[in-house]
Amino acid sequence: MTVFLQLFFTFFIIGAFTIGGGYAMLSLIQAEVVTQHHWLSESAFTDIVAVSQMTPGPVGINTATYVGYEVIYAQSGSHFLGILGSLSTTLALVLPSFLIMLLVVHFYTRMKGNPIYEGVMAGLRPTVVGLIGAAAVLLTLRFGPGLDVSLVKENFPDWSSWVFFGLAFVASYWGKFSPILLIVLSAAAGLILY
């Protein structure tokens, strides 16, 4: 029961603090679910993100639904409790947006162009960029106590992983390949090469 409450509370906070869309949300989910609570490993989280990017709908919702199911299922072994877990994370994620958007609709003419509001947003935007970068770093490197840095071996087991990474980066950044196509292609390449 306490895990349900923790999941609900955690995803409520994630929903309330996500500024800048789905990728910003991934960084918050990563920080809470992997780094803080150790509910999932880096590699399990990476798999979930991959599946969430391929499934229709917002990436943040998909990831939250999947994480809710996975965390509860891993602990209980019950599909039914897993479904309840995914319900609680998804609901918790949407609830803050709901409350805040209702206020925004009421005040929306007054908020636009308000210099204080714009000032706060000007500070938050570059911060969010850093948060998303941190999510990518934390799926690659593990920082132990002191200055102990190691590679996340499950995500980058050998040099060939870096070839996958480099090709995907180039194809997505300059080639404008869609994420779905890249995930499908890399899965096929993995099946053939490994």
Place this chain on the structure above:
Amino acid sequence: MTAPGRVSLLRLFLVFARVGAFTIGGGYAMIPLIEAEMKKRKWIPVEELPDIVALSQSAPGLLAVNISIFAGYRLRGLPGAIAATLGATLPSFLMILAIAMVFSGFKDNPWVIKAFRGVRPVVVALILVPMIKMARSGNRSWWAWPLSAAALIAVSVLGISPVWILLCVATVAYTLAVMREKGGRR
């Protein structure tokens, strides 16, 4: 609320469910579909659409969800907001759940392991690319890059929760903005 004729809640739910079920690739992919539906049905005046997108972007949460809440509320009030949000999220919720239930039984399958060994480094690249694009279009002032770097290091190396970082930055930015306002008025 003067909507052209009253839109039924079921209709709202179905329209947003269609958008939710057919957009792959997340929130930004949903915007043009939602816009097209709104225009086609004349639900919301065309000149209001950019405002709705901008406000949904700056409010916390997911863009697609925020737009659904906004549009649903404008059309039918609170019940409309609930119907539109349920519509936008339910299809992906059910799909992901089905995948999660099936996949948890296949995780140790050697084929699945091979496929995901190829996919995992790609996912990291796919998180990095939008981040760099956001930085290049959004980081215009001199302090933006050090701020991004500081947030990155604080979360990854120092293990500080993003929630605290966002709260601190928002507080400082708010204080600075208020001080600037007062200074400007004097």
